[in-house]
Amino acid sequence: MDIKILLVDDESDFVETMAKRFGIRKMPIDTARSGQEALELLAAQDYDVVILDVRMPGMDGLETLREIREKNPLTEVIMLTGHASLEAGMQGMNLGAYDYILKPADFDELLDKVRTAFERKELNAKSRKQGG
Amino acid sequence: MPSPASREAEPGTNAPGILARATGARVWRDHSLLLWAHFLVPPVLAALVVAAALASPELAGILAGAVLAIAAVSARSLLTRLSKAEEAGLALNNQLIQSQKLAAIGELSAGLAHEINNPIAIIAQEAEWAAHLVGEAGQRTGEAFDEVKDSLREIRAQVDRCKNITHKLLDFARKREPVLQEIDVARLIDDMARLVDKEASYKNVTLVRTLPPDLPKLRTDAPLLRQVVLNLMTNALHAVDTGGRIEASARADGEVLEIAIRDNGCGIPPENIDKIFNPFFTTKPPGQGTGLGLSMCHNLVDGMKGQICVESAVGRGATFTVRLPRNPEQNLADGGRT
Incomplete structure (x- = not known):
């Protein structure tokens, strides 16, 4: 049961550390440094869970979220929210994000949320297949 | 053959149960003995009084008083029972009407939003093209087209506003098939409260969580419930004054889990209370709220097979x-x- 995860954040240090931490747990993840890059990756292949920073230069997290919900409705999105971007986190929830996590992210908590988001995606995919 | 009572589900947990109770069918089945007593005891006692009158008129007088009292008590308790049943029926009726109304409005607005989206897109395109032409003409002739450009920019801004509304409408009417997961409600509420905490602290509002540690797990759609809880909390935050208090609580009640968001804000006037779940109903100044928040909550809770109400x-x-x-x-x- 491999979860295909995409981490989207413009902070290189954070992305690299996270990639390493997921790697240690034998959960390789893909990374993108901008919303644009994330959407290109999503167009090329399927991801189960996208961990998305709400604050990024250029195309911001909310805009990216909106696009993901439209083009990949099955993919679950977890928002990365800072203390300065709680408002964006709220909007993200209303735009259909699965959940959010407050930065600095507690890794176990994040892992837990990624797992439940993945579970939902699987359930959703199954019920859609049955439904037609 | 099993008796009807053995097939009865938990009270109030399903529509046929509520319906049976509301229409009185259930009252009769469950309490037939009691009702027989209500109807028969007073006349039987009265007959006894008549019989007693033959023996001693004084005794009959006292007995008659006692029987009158019993009959009055009986009638009163019957009345209470009746009015309760009627109230339950009325509540159910209102609930059904509300749900049907919301579904109808949802369908209507989705159709409308869909139709309006196309002309809006064309207006946006044309405005962009016009802005481009004006820009070129301005360069060639050297004339100041600032005012034209300004009005074109305004057209774009207003078109964006329309688009925002149509998107919200389409989203409002979207059917969501809930995906059930086992979730920890206390954690979910706390997570959402953390999102609101900062905005609350700006207003000097305290957001209290009353969450018992032994809350049972709930099978529901997590992101939908998050939206509902968050919407109710932000709503409460808009309703309270500086220094106000919001309490988010949860408790188990048999097979039902109850989440309550209580605020000590301005309250809702009685003439508005029936309308607050209606789409587009808002008391905020124009442009500051689409009036879709609570109706969205109603929709989502409906989809989760639950109920939402306000006091x-x-x-x-x-x-x-x-x-x-x-x-x-x-x-x-x-x-x-059943």
Whole structure:
């Protein structure tokens, strides 16, 4: 049961550390440094869970979220929210994000949320297949 | 043959149960003995009084008084019972009407939004093209087209506003098939409260969580419930004044989990309380709220097979209560059986 995860954040240090931490747990993840890059990756292949920073230069997290919900409705999105971007986190929830996590992210908590988001995606995919 | 009572589901957990109770069919079945007593005891006693009058008129007088009292008590308790049943029926009726109304409005607005989206897109395109032409003409002739450009920019801004509304409408009417997961409600509420905490602290509002540690797990759609809880909390935050208090609580009530968001804000006037779940109903100034928040909550809770209700008085705050079946699949099965 491999979860295909995409981490989207413009902070290189954070992305690299996270990639390493997921790697240690034998959960390789893909990374993108901008919303644009994330959407290109999503167009090329399927991801189960996208961990998305709400604050990024250029195309911001909310805009990216909106696009993901439209083009990949099955993919679950977890928002990365800072203390300065709680408002964006709220909007993200209303735009259909699965959940959010407050930065600095507690890794176990994040892992837990990624797992439940993945579970939902699987359930959703199954019920859609049955439904037609 | 099994007796009808053995097939009865938990009270109030499914529509046929509520319906039976509301229409009185259930009252008769469950309390037939009691009702027989209500109808027969007073006349029987009266007959006794008549019989006693033959022996001693004084005794009959006292007995008649006692029988009158018993009959009055009986009538009174019967009346209470009746009015309760009527109230339950009325509540159910209102609930049904509300749900049907919301569904109808949802469908209508989705159709409308869809139709309006196309012309809006064309207006946006044309405005962009016009801006481009004006820009070129301005360069060639050297004339100042600032005012034209300004009005074109305004057209774009207003078109964006329209688009925003149509997107919200389409989203409002979207059917969501809930995906059931086992979730920890206390954690979910705390997570959402953390999102609101900062904005609350700006207003010097305290957001209290009353969450018992032994809360049972709930099977429901996590992101949908997050939206509902978050919307109710932000709503409460808009309703309270500086220094106000919001309480988010949860408790288990049999097979139902109840989440309540209580505020001590301005409250809802009685003439508005029936309208607050209506789409587009808002008391905020124009442009500051689409009036879709609470109707969205109603929609989402409906989809989760739950109920949402409000209790409020002017100046005494408001309490929004969401009641969700702990196991919606179970209830569905029960509903199909009875």
